[in-house]
Amino acid sequence: MMRKALKISLAAIAVGTLVASCGQSPNARGSDDSSDIQELVFAAVPSEESQELEESFAPVIKALEKETGLPVRFEAVSSNAGVVEAQVAERVDIAVYGAFSYYLASGVANVTPVAVDQRVPGGESGVESYGIVRSDTPAIAGLEDAQGKNVCFTDPASSTGYLSPSAGLIEAGIDVESDVEAIFAGGHDTAVTSLLAGDCDVAFAAATFVDELLPARGALKPEEVNKIWTSPVIPGPPVVVGDWLPEELQTKITTALTKYDAVTAAENGFCEGAETEAPETWGEFAGKPSCVWGGTAAFAFVPTNDEAYEPIREICEVTKAEVCTAEEQ
């Protein structure tokens, strides 16, 4: 018995050390010296619409690897704080997150937005959010009627789920702090399902959730809710690049992102075997083989800059929301 135990133990140690001593681990970190960049780290935070985050960014990664000549490691993270902190520490070179997260990140990390998704060829980029009520509560026809009611938001750090709706409420003469009972549902889907369940009288959620995602899941029938408010277009989730990268490399990254679109990416074989048919809304490109391009399955990325995110600053000024004032520097 004792001997057997000894053998097993020795084998376990041997395997451990053997494996550990040869070869690089899949998670080994590159050198910290930025003049000698071995690898780019690309992190994405799922925005409201994302599904299959890693898969949808695979063609984008291939384009980046081709144009920069560097291997690109993809990290999917569901907390914006995780990615922003990693950027503060200059450990994430390229990232995609929501507009409000960019607004927050711009205060603490040296980053610049370089590209944003464009849903249809030549179209606007950006997202909208809806204020909805159950169709059996006709008494609430507009945001003004939300006075004293239970209102479901998603979470306080979401531009579509909280910031923009609070700006809308303030414009309708309602103070979010004192005039309504604010409930944070935690997610866009929960905000809607909580509305349906009767936990709140009004709910705010990103348009795609109400229009596509929840109906496709069978969690919402279009006739169950009435839209009482649509937000102004909020800038879409930007691709943000670290300023610490050599300028030449930053340019290469921007080029890689904007040079291709979903259709030309497919032509270049960035998503071989996973091509999908371009949707009707893409006009002349409809029906062509295309890649799922980025987290929102957009048509292309178009250049953007810091100014495009001015609307978020304005919303922050209107709402004086507490979440906006964190760590003013």
Add this chain to the structure above:
Amino acid sequence: MPSDILDSPVMNGMPVPPRQLRPRRSVAVGVIPIVYVGASLFGLWWMGVSPSSLQDGFGDIGRLLSRMVPPTTGPIPDLLTLLVQTLLIAIAGTGLATLASIPLAAAASSRFTGPRPLQWAARLVIVLTRAVPTLIFAIIFVRIFGLGPMAGGLAVAFHSVGMIGKLMTDIFEEQDRTASEAVSATGASRLRTFVATTFSRALPSITGVVLYRLDINVRASAILGIVGAGGIGVALQTAIGSLNYPRAAGIVLVIIAVLLILEVVSVRLQVKLSEHARENSHSQLFVPGRAVHQPGWDRARVTRTVLGSTALLVFIYAIWSLEADLERISRSLPSAVELVAGMFPPEFSGAIFLGVFESVLMAVTATTVGVLIGLVIAVLSTDLLVRITPLAVGLRGLTVLMRGIPDIIYALIFVAALGLGPFAGFLALSISCTALAAKFFTDSLQNLNPAPLKALEATGANRLQVFISGVWPQFVPSFLGNSLFTSDLALRESAVLGIVGAGGIGFLLHESVATLSYETTSAILISLIVVVLAIESAARWIRSRVL
């Protein structure tokens, strides 16, 4: 049966001569830690842990911490309201879980003499509830019962059954059988025997477990707000999500303060409740120096009754505060059915297996680190080997401080400092495993039977000799049991850390729930359950070897 007596544990029972235990023990005692060490070495390689990568991160950790000072709390009344709600959720959940655990643990224990299928069913319930993280239960219950504390309380209750039930089972199994054999020999029914011997003698240990789970639950409830299940998590999540670190630090400090108070209360209660703490820890039936039967009210009995009924009142108030709406519950049944139906068929994929594998690796490696450091802390904070009271008190405070900060906050700090990936998650887990192991080990060291120690001391043995011959052999069963328990607790924690980019299955789990891909969620849950079951069977096998 004489063999039963020989096999019976030394913790609560009669000390068994060591020579009869040695040969059977050595195998498991030797193999398991070494397998863990081997797996940990592989884990360290997999996660790319190196001294240089650690060193690189120090500056970044410092910079992040400096952004947390000075901590602020925001409007105090709001915070207090949320805090009280968090506490009530934790109390209601823990209480419900305790009530459910008593029959479950009694049935699951190997001493159970009833129908086998009932025993298996009880074990299954315990394992299943333990495998599913509280946060996932909360998401499910929010869908079913709506937003608010009720979903939170039930989530805490369901998940806690797994731990309380498991530890209670262990407590029942560790007991010396002679007493219950004696009582059942008088013709008492199974229930009577159980209440009179097993349960009554287990009560002090059970109280310890419940109080400990309560403080885990306070922390668990503190993050439930993320998914809308009430409590202080909303404030914490908002602070972190909006990068308001001073506020986050302030909220965490408040949580730590509450946990410290809870720790003090818990230690005092344990002393009050266990008539046989330290001095007469082996048998409650035959308490030396006191009449076995003492009719009427003595001080101890009054104290116990008062404490007991206070706890009961608080629990009832907590339940009431969950605002359970029966009409709402009956209405929500269809949505529950829909949700569960959406989970089938589970959709497995390579990414899931890789993620679960990484989570397991993180958990095992962190456990090894945590158990080693935790053992040192435990030995230093009990008076068995080292008798420096300020050191013991300081270390106890430190472990509470370490446990007060939710893993996810540690993970966030390490992600910032060391980059995304399992390394950050591993470090975060190591800290919580250390704190957990230290707590478990300290508690069980304090509950040791002092008789052999006294005997050894009387022979003039020095402290090290007393520790090696008197303490260690007694301590080994609970050392192994608690270590394994730490590792399976670590596994569940590591399954959630991916949310902040700290590796493992967490990200996929969170993403699948957020995008309503319940087929993926269920596949991940099934994988986690299988892993927890595997660890569970390993643990059972070891217990059968050691005890």
